[in-house]
Amino acid sequence: MAQAKRARGRGATQRAAGSATKIHSIAALQRERGFRGSFDVHGASYAFDYAPARAEVVEGKLQLVGRLTITGPNKQTHSRDDVRATLEATQGGVGASPARRQLLAAGAQSDTAATAEEKQQLASDNDKRPNEPAKTTRHGLPLTESAGSEAFCGAMYFRLEPLDSRALGVNADLSRVQLNARLAPTSDTEHALQDLFSAAVEALYGARVNGRLATAALAEINKLLAG
Amino acid sequence: MAKQKIYDAIVIGSGASGGMAAKELTEHGFQVLVLEAGPPVNPERDFTSHKWPYESMYRGLGPPGWKAQEQWMQDTAGEFSRHFYVKDTEHPYTTDPGKPFLWVRARIVGGKTLHWGRLSWRFSDLDFKAASHDGFGDDWPLSYKDIEPYYDRAEEFVGISGNRDGLWYLPDGKYMPPMKLTCGEQMLRRGSEKTGRPAIVMRTAQVTGDPKPWMRPQRHKCHFCGECGKGCDVGAMFNSVASTLPVAMRTGRLTLRPNSVVRHIIIDNNTGKAKGVAFVDRVTRQELEAFSKVVVVAASTLESTRILLNSKSRQHPNGLGNSSGVLGHYLVDHFGGIGASGYFHILAGRDPVNEDGKASGLFIPRFRNLDKKTRHPRFLRGYGFECGAGASRFPGFAKNPAVVPGFGSEFKKRVRYYYTAPVSMTTRAAMLERFENHVEIDPAGIVDAWGIPVLRIHIQHSDNELEMAKDAAETSEEILRAAGAEVVSTGGKVTTPGRIIHELGTARMGNDPKKSVLNPFNQVWDAKNVFVTDGAAFVNSANQNPTLTILALTIRACDYIADESKRGNL
Secondary structure (H helix, E strand, O other): OHHHHHHHHOOEEEOOOOOOOEOOEEEEEEEOOEEEEEEEEOOEEEEEEEEEEEEEEEOOEEEEEEEEEEEOOOOOEEEEEEEEEEEEEEEEOOOOOOOOHHHHHOOOOOOOOOOHHHHHHHHOHHHOOOOOOOOEOOOOOEOEOOOHHHOOEEEEEEEEOOOOOOOOOOOOEOOOOEEEEEOOOOOHHHHHHHHHHHHHHHHHHOOOOOHHHHHHHHHHHHHHHOO | OOOOOEEEEEEEOOOHHHHHHHHHHHHOOOOEEEEOOOOOOOHHHHOOOOOOHHHOOOOOOOOOOHHHHOOOOOOOOOOOOHHHOOOOOOOOOEEEOOEOOOOOOOOOOOHHHHOOOOEOOOOOHHHHOHHHHHOOOOOOOOOHHHHHHHHHHHHHHHOOEOOOOOOOOOOOOOOEOOOOOOHHHHHHHHHHHHOOOOOEEOOEOEOOOOOOHHHOOOOOOOOOOOOHHHOOOOOOEOOOOOOHHHHHHHOOOEEEEOOEEEEEEEEOOOOOOEEEEEEEEOOOOOEEEEEEEEEEEOOOHHHHHHHHHHOOOOOOOOOOOOOOOOOOEOOEOOEOOEEEEEEOHHHOOOOOOOOOOOOOOEEEOOOOOOOOOOOOOOOOOOEEEEEEEOOOOOOHHHHOOOOOOOOHHHHHHHHHHHOOOEEEEEEEEOOOOOOOOEEEEOOOOOEOOOOOEOEEEEOOOOHHHHHHHHHHHHHHHHHHHHOOOEEEEEEEOEOOOOOOOOOEOOOOEOOOOOOOOEOOOOEEOOOOOEEEOOHHHOOOOOOOOOHHHHHHHHHHHHHHHHHHHHOOOO
């Protein structure tokens, strides 16, 4: 109320709003096979851990299914299995790109790189030494960093299925929560998953759907998630 | 029930344009509310230009991997300036696979002026009338003559260090003393001139002479510490916190409300005009509204367009100002990443003079497609080179074992030996304004932490940019060699769109309401009491840094608002 008065004192009026605090999104980092983050409700912090057990394609979208664990401010933990997270959109990564070696070995061709030679060349681009010529397109023009054949996924935006906040011990509305997952790999597993998620995104959400690449990526993702 | 306050104007954003709008409108006698999405800034706590690397165990570089994990998108952020930037997992945006965009955002009072690059160039009619010159796209609805007096006013107020160089395509202005070139930069200038390309001292928004009366007491003469990106704690560099906002505050007519994340502009159903702004308190998450006679949208190029797109109403079903269907389109950013670098071996081993701390360098202005003689057969528009010679703190070459092998005292001796020798050139180039490069409200329904729909950004370079980049790589090597440098690296990759942080367009001005969002005075065609004064208004990018033009356009728009208000036209 004091805050509302302060706000009005500055020339603003309060609009009517729903009673329960609505959690719109949770920022998380990729951690090994899952995603970890936290969110606040009225100053109380909740830890969030989503550990997908499998991946599938549902209506053309990548869907993860796994265990969600929320730890409240009093360290009490609540879990739920088989929580579905559907990938709605992504944000392209910028910087050193992961080399797409796994799927090339599996024989699944990506659409964006023209030839296997080009892919090999791009994969080793970060090892360029002084005086080495810069990598170029087939037409001899410079490349745009992290685009086209060098592109990869930097953040994944999942929609979590509606969650029962009471069962998870959270005093907030969790009926439509978005999981904002940053891919910032530090381990071999995380690197491999970023590579595979990038391939799946390209295959399923690119300008043209690439079924073969999607199948290959999904199989590899599931192998990794199975541990 | 208390009567709700109606401001004369609400300004959304407190960066370059928002700060200037606040200053201009309060000086015109308006009661102004500035809504800033980020927290307040406390210069004593938040500006760290005089913090030494040894004050952090990570020496200002941050713990390993922190940028990737936390501030992954903020390539310009250092450990000491990370608080100026937002995390994109809290402020998402989405892109198409294979077509990334790097959206660097500073949500804090002062916005990106707290850490901006400060280069301040005027546009000329080569830029404003680019379409007439080369046949591509549209001209701006104004000419250099229209905006010249506002450039004068902006430069006088801001304080720009520079020379009058007499180049018709890079008009001169009102300057404070220029910064001296380093020895290497002088050698490079001679090399550039040998190839027929003039090279000039960079023009930067820094106080290099005695502060003018309106600059006191916040602003002081630059002492060349060279740490501008961490927030200038003496106010030598132009930023809203030391410059425009204090002037506005002194009028007694400014209300500044930080932590105010705007949802949309509130439309009067009877008139179709704006009557206020709906926003959410960033911290308390309270939903609030404020009311005004005029709304100035200056939230930064893409945030402004996002607000307009999110401001749907019965009268504006596709977003405010979008009756033309042009809102969100013609997104551009400059590109860099292409250039050459090397060493002036003749300078190695010399004592440093002004290498460390000088917050300026050498600029080789555009030299392609100025006229028939300089027409390039493979691309339109042009590029310039930002150049520097000599090292500063953490010299890049020190990481190269081929130049400085070993460790310990021998390593330090080698670093000192080469300290004055490095030279580099990097491109700042125009990107063609194309309809297909655009933003929209994310169709998948992605929202930010406050539930506000986010942007999906669709952008990629065309062959025009890549051809320009190829030419820039070849030309930079030619200039370096002409200057007598050993060239060790040429080429590079064209920077991802957005990385140069010169995103422009998406709410362009024009003469035709069917083909533009704003009229020539930054006024929304569809709602005459709404103005967009930041980079969103640009018709093309030119290749010059945009902030000075944003400031000039803002001053001009505010004069117009004052005049039209007096006439009762808003």
